[in-house]
Amino acid sequence: MADRTRTRATVLHADADSFFAAVEQRDKPSLRGRPVLVGGTGPRGVVSTASYEARLTGARSAMPMSRARRLTPAAAVLYPRFEAYSAYSRAIMAELRTLSPLVEQLSIDEAFVDLQEGPFADDPAAAAAAVRARIRSLTGLAVSVGIGRTKLVAKLASDAAKPDGLLLVEPPDEDAFLLPLPVRAVPGIGPATAAALERLDARTVADLRRQPLDVLTMTVGESSGANLYRLARGIDPRPVSPGAERKSVGAERTFAADIFGRDAISTAIDAVTDEALRRLTAHGGGARTVVAKVRFADFTTLTRSVTLPQPSAEPAELRAAAHQAALAAGLTDSVRLLGVSFHNLSAHAQLTLPWDDDEVQAEPLVLPPEDPTQARPLTEENARPGLDIEHATLGRGWVVHVRGRAATVRFESVDTPPARSQVLDLDVDPLLLVPPLVALEPS
Numbered sequence: 245m246a247d248r249t250r251t252r253a254t255v256l257h258a259d260a261d262s263f264f265a266a267v268e269q270r271d272k273p274s275l276r277g278r279p280v281l282v283g284g285t286g287p288r289g290v291v292s293t294a295s296y297e298a299r300l301t302g303a304r305s306a307m308p309m310s311r312a313r314r315l316t317p318a319a320a321v322l323y324p325r326f327e328a329y330s331a332y333s334r335a336i337m338a339e340l341r342t343l344s345p346l347v348e349q350l351s352i353d354e355a356f357v358d359l360q361e362g363p364f365a366d367d368p369a370a371a372a373a374a375v376r377a378r379i380r381s382l383t384g385l386a387v388s389v390g391i392g393r394t395k396l397v398a399k400l401a402s403d404a405a406k407p408d409g410l411l412l413v414e415p416p417d418e419d420a421f422l423l424p425l426p427v428r429a430v431p432g433i434g435p436a437t438a439a440a441l442e443r444l445d446a447r448t449v450a451d452l453r454r455q456p457l458d459v460l461t462m463t464v465g466e467s468s469g470a471n472l473y474r475l476a477r478g479i480d481p482r483p484v485s486p487g488a489e490r491k492s493v494g495a496e497r498t499f500a501a502d503i504f505g506r507d508a509i510s511t512a513i514d515a516v517t518d519e520a521l522r523r524l525t526a527h528g529g530g531a532r533t534v535v536a537k538v539r540f541a542d543f544t545t546l547t548r549s550v551t552l553p554q555p556s557a558e559p560a561e562l563r564a565a566a567h568q569a570a571l572a573a574g575l576t577d578s579v580r581l582l583g584v585s586f587h588n589l590s591a592h593a594q595l596t597l598p599w600d601d602d603e604v605q606a607e608p609l610v611l612p613p614e615d616p617t618q619a620r621p622l623t624e625e626n627a628r629p630g631l632d633i634e635h636a637t638l639g640r641g642w643v644v645h646v647r648g649r650a651a652t653v654r655f656e657s658v659d660t661p662p663a664r665s666q667v668l669d670l671d672v673d674p675l676l677l678v679p680p681l682v683a684l685e686p687s
C-alpha cells in the first residue's frame with residue numbers, strides 16, 4: 245500500500261473545531277458566543293482548548309492558563325470533562341466510519357479516512373459535506389474537513405478550512421496550495437526545527453523546496469532532513485492505518501554536552517516533560533503511567549516508571565511523576581539523554597486533583613481514587629468550575645464556584661435556555677456532583 249502512488253484526492257482529514265470548548269458551549273447554553281478556556285485551573289494550569297471568542301484576544305492552547313486569563317479576563321475558565329468529550333468523540337468517529345472502514349484516529353477529535361476503495365472515491369467532497377452535516381445535527385459540533393491526495397495535504401487543507409469548513413485540494417492544485425504555506429504549518433515541524441529553518445531563510449514551503457537535501461540533513465539531522473525534503477515536494481506515501489492507535493506519547497533529548505548535578509538534571513527533566521506534555525495535550529487525553537528513560541555518559545540506559553492511581557491529564561501531577569521516575573533511575577552520574585513518555589493513555593482521564601497545584605508537587609501520588617460514575621456531594625474541596633451537578637428539585641446544572649458552603653451554580657443543560665447563576669447554601673440545598681449526561685440525537 246505504502247509504495248503505491250495515489251493519483252486522486254481520496255485522503256480525508258477531519259478535525260473538530262475547538263473541540264473541548266465547543267462541547268462546553270453546547271452543554272452550557274449561557275457560554276455560547278462567550279470566550280471559554282478549558283484546561284488546568286490551578287496556578288500552574290495550561291490551556292487545553294480556547295474557544296474562538298477567546299482566541300480573538302490571543303489565548304491559545306498550551307499557553308499557561310494565568311496568561312490566557314490576563315488576555316481574556318471575561319473568559320469562563322473550565323475544568324476538562326473528559327467523559328463528555330469521549331462520548332462526543334465516539335459519535336464523531338462512528339459517523340466517519342460510515343464513509344470507509346479505513347479510519348485512523350489520531351486523537352480524541354481528529355482522524356484520517358481513506359476513501360479510495362469505498363463508494364465515495366468519485367465524489368469525496370459530497371461525502372464530506374454530508375458527514376459534516378450529520379455530525380452537526382447529531383452533536384451540534386463543527387468538524388472541519390480537508391481532502392487531498394496525501395495525508396500531508398489533507399491535514400493542511402483541514403487546517404486551512406477552519407473554522408467550520410471543507411477544502412478539497414485537487415492534485416493539480418497541490419503546489420499552489422502548499423508552496424505559500426509557512427513551514428510551521430507542516431505537521432512535524434516544531435518550534436526548534438522552524439527556528440533552524442529560519443536561519444536558512446526558509447519560511448515557506450517554497451523556500452523549503454529550494455533547499456538542497458544535504459543542507460537540510462546538516463541542519464536538522466539525517467532522517468528529519470530527508471523527511472522535510474520529501475514533504476516540501478508533496479511526497480507523502482504514508483497510508484491511512486486504522487490499527488495505529490497510539491499506545492504512548494513522549495519526548496527525549498540528547499544533550500550536546502553531558503549534564504551533571506541535581507539542579508541541571510531537574511531543569512532538563514522539566515524541559516523534556518514540557519515537550520511530552522505538549523504531545524499528550526495534542527493526543528487529547530490523559531495517561532496513567534509515566535516512564536523516564538535515562539542514558540548515562542557510559543551509555544548504560546535505564547528506564548523507570550511510576551503508575552498513578554488513575555489516569556491524569558493534569559500537568560503538575562504528570563510532571564511530579566516524571567521527576568519521581570527519573571530519580572528512581574539514580575541520577576548520580578553524568579547524563580547524556582533524558583526521555584519522558586506517557587503510557588496507558590486514556591481519553592477518559594479523571595481529574596481528581598487538589599485545588600492547589602502546589603500541593604501536588606509536594607505530595608504527588610497520594611490522590612485517593614474516586615469513581616467518577618458515582619455521584620457524590622459537592623463540597624468546596626471537590627468543586628471544579630464546569631463540573632456537572634444535580635439538585636433534588638432544581639435539576640441539572642454546573643458549578644461556577646464554591647466558597648465555603650456557598651455554591652454558585654447555573655441550572656442549565658444542552659436543551660434548556662441559558663440560565664443565570666445563583667448561589668445556594670449547601671447545608672440547605674445539597675448538590676451532587678454527577679457524571680455528564682450526553683444527549684446525542686439528530687436535531
Ligand SMILES: [Mg+2]
Pocket residue numbers: 259260261262263353354
Ligand atoms: Mg480539533
